[in-house]
Amino acid sequence: MHLPKFDYERLTSAEEAGRLLGRYGGDARLVAGGTDLFPRMKYGLLRPRVILDMKGLSVKSPEVNGDGNLRLGAMTSLAGLARDPLVREKAPLLAEAALGVGSVQVRERATLGGNICLETRCLYYNQSHTFQFTQACFKRGGDLCYLVPGGKKCLAVFCADTVPALISLGASIGIGGPGGVRRILLEKFYTGDAVQPLAISPTELVTEVIIPARPRIGGEAFAKFSVRGGVEFAAVTAAVALRMESDGATCSAAVITVGAVSPAPRRARKAEEALQGKRLSPELFGESARIAAGEISPLPHHGFSAPYLRECLEVQIRRALEAVAKRVRS
Ligand SMILES: Cc1cc2nc3c(=O)[nH]c(=O)nc-3n(C[C@H](O)[C@H](O)[C@H](O)COP(=O)(O)OP(=O)(O)OC[C@H]3O[C@@H](n4cnc5c(N)ncnc54)[C@H](O)[C@@H]3O)c2cc1C
Numbered sequence: 001m002h003l004p005k006f007d008y009e010r011l012t013s014a015e016e017a018g019r020l021l022g023r024y025g026g027d028a029r030l031v032a033g034g035t036d037l038f039p040r041m042k043y044g045l046l047r048p049r050v051i052l053d054m055k056g057l058s059v060k061s062p063e064v065n066g067d068g069n070l071r072l073g074a075m076t077s078l079a080g081l082a083r084d085p086l087v088r089e090k091a092p093l094l095a096e097a098a099l100g101v102g103s104v105q106v107r108e109r110a111t112l113g114g115n116i117c118l119e120t121r122c123l124y125y126n127q128s129h130t131f132q133f134t135q136a137c138f139k140r141g142g143d144l145c146y147l148v149p150g151g152k153k154c155l156a157v158f159c160a161d162t163v164p165a166l167i168s169l170g171a172s173i174g175i176g177g178p179g180g181v182r183r184i185l186l187e188k189f190y191t192g193d194a195v196q197p198l199a200i201s202p203t204e205l206v207t208e209v210i211i212p213a214r215p216r217i218g219g220e221a222f223a224k225f226s227v228r229g230g231v232e233f234a235a236v237t238a239a240v241a242l243r244m245e246s247d248g249a250t251c252s253a254a255v256i257t258v259g260a261v262s263p264a265p266r267r268a269r270k271a272e273e274a275l276q277g278k279r280l281s282p283e284l285f286g287e288s289a290r291i292a293a294g295e296i297s298p299l300p301h302h303g304f305s306a307p308y309l310r311e312c313l314e315v316q317i318r319r320a321l322e323a324v325a326k327r328v329r330s
Contacts, residue, residue, distance in 0.1 A: 001042040001128065007050045011057055014176055014207055021203040022178050024050050030205055031055075032075060032111040035102070036118055043128045045140070054113075060208070062086045068213030074113025074173075074206045078162070079104070081112060091211050093220035093239060097165035100224045103231045113206045116163060116173065116186070120156035120194045120263050121233060122147060123302045139195055147300065154194035157260050157301045163190075164239035164257035164265050165222055171211045177204035190264035197263055217244040217330050221323035223316040234260040235304050236312045238292075240320040242275070248330030251275045256288075256317060261298035261309065268292035271317065280325045289318035 011017045021028060029048035031037050032055070040046050060073030062084050070090045072081070081087050082099040101107055101115065124146035125139045136142030138154035145151030163186065171186045186209070189199050200206070220241040226232040237259035243252050254275040256268040271292035278284050298309035 003038065003041050004044070004047050006041075006048055008053065009050060010053045010055075014057065014205070017052060017054065017057070017205050018176055018178060018203070020050075020052055021205065024052075026202045028052050028202070032114040033077070033106075033109040035106050035110045036114060040119065040126070043126065044130065045125070054111075054205075064090065064213075070211040070213075072112060072209045072211070074111065074116070074208055076112045077108055078110045078112065078115065079107040081162075082107065090214060091169055093165045093169055093222055093241060094162060094211070096222045097162045097224075097237075097239065100222065100234075100237075101161045106231075112162060112209060115160045116166070116189070116206055116209070117198060117200070118158070118160040118163075120154075120158050120197045121301075122154075122156035122194075125156055155263070155299050155301075156194040157262060157299055158190065158194075158197055158264055159233040159237075159260045161222075161224060161234060161237055161259065164237050164259040165220075166209065166211070167257040167265055167267070168220065168239040168241040168255040169211050170255070171209055173206050174208040174210070175200060175204050176207045177201065181207065183210070187265075187267070192262070192264040194263035215243045217246060217248060217328070218242050219244070219324040219328040221320040221327065223320040223323070225312050225316055233302070235302065236260050236298065236309055236316055238313070238316040238320045240317070240324050242280075242324050242328070244328055244330065246330075248328055250277065250279050252277070254288075256292060256320075258292070258296055258313060258317070260301070261296055261313065266296055268296055268317065270295045275321075280321075280328075282322070285318050285321035285325070288321060289314045292317045 027049040059075045078098040082095045088095045167187045222239050224237045225235045239257045241255045245252050254272040258266045271288045274288045293314035300306045
């Protein structure tokens with residue numbers, strides 16, 4: 001499989017990125033690690049006229065600013081995140097999630113910004129269509145769905161592993177563009193539309209990630225289920241962050257974010273509420289996980305049926321909650 005022809009520009013600064021994105025508009029595509037973009041180009045899913053390579057941009061080291069927030073550059077590699085002592089201390093949930101992405105080689109090359117800007121995926125879309133399919137599906141600009149014949153819209157799912165972790169940590173992102181830099185809560189960055197899953201224009205780029213200081217008493221855990229372990233996109237992921245009362249045993253607030261179940265990451269809000277104000281116990285974890293599996297209807301994807309994924313979701317959330325209970329800082 002070959003890459004289609006394209007023009008290439010190596011960026012030297014975020015300002016230059018903004019200028020060139022403005023000049024080329026939708027004809028250009030940013031590339032960071034290329035671990036998602038180039039496979040899609042090889043499959044013929046994308047044919048940008050110009051590639052703007054961000055690998056020449058300086059990579060900011062993770063830092064904690066005056067108000068205790070952790071700031072990460074979008075170009076930080078996932079391997080770098082997973083081994084960075086500051087990230088492991090201030091946001092171990094993110095380090096854990098980053099370590100679950102792909103293989104060592106993928107993590108060394110892949111970036112945080114690229115993971116956040118990952119496209120939605122579908123077994124029928126992430127394929128070379130030369131032989132298999134004659135008619136374009138919704139995601140390829142057509143008007144049919146191969147996953148659900150007769151379906152009215154695209155049902156590709158969002159599978160990036162670091163994103164549920166970042167949402168559970170309350171992260172926001174900086175987005176640079178012609179109008180300057182705007183900051184939005186990461187949770188609001190995902191539209192829920194599988195065809196246009198990201199709230200970003202072709203002339204903008206994600207520049208940084210800001211994670212609020214960790215609560216003094218609390219704990220976090222990440223769970224990922226995939227058939228072949230790491231070197232595979234998730235069937236389902238769950239990222240749990242609990243804030244605890246001063247007794248270290250009662251949950252005062254919970255955030256549970258689930259990935260790979262729909263075109264955007266989903267919060268399990270009823271399951272979060274079920275934990276609030278209660279003492280942690282195996283029964284409570286089971287109840288909360290059951291509620292989550294009741295409130296979220298996973299889309300079937302990559303050969304997994306919806307009932308199977310619902311069961312996986314319940315198991316992964318229960319496991320994540322059990323793991324948090326063992327890690328609570330007080
Ligand atoms: C074998 C294999 C296994 C994988 N397994 C997993 C997995 O388990 N979990 C997982 O989450 N992912 C997985 N991936 C997907 C991919 O490797 C990661 O999501 C990775 O983090 C993408 O980052 P990148 O820097 O390589 O992105 P790129 O491929 O460079 O870019 C991805 C997309 O984001 C855009 N983009 C990149 N950076 C920015 C930015 N700063 N601002 C705006 N847009 C930007 C690009 O234009 C492109 O559309 C896997 C990939 C492979 C090849």
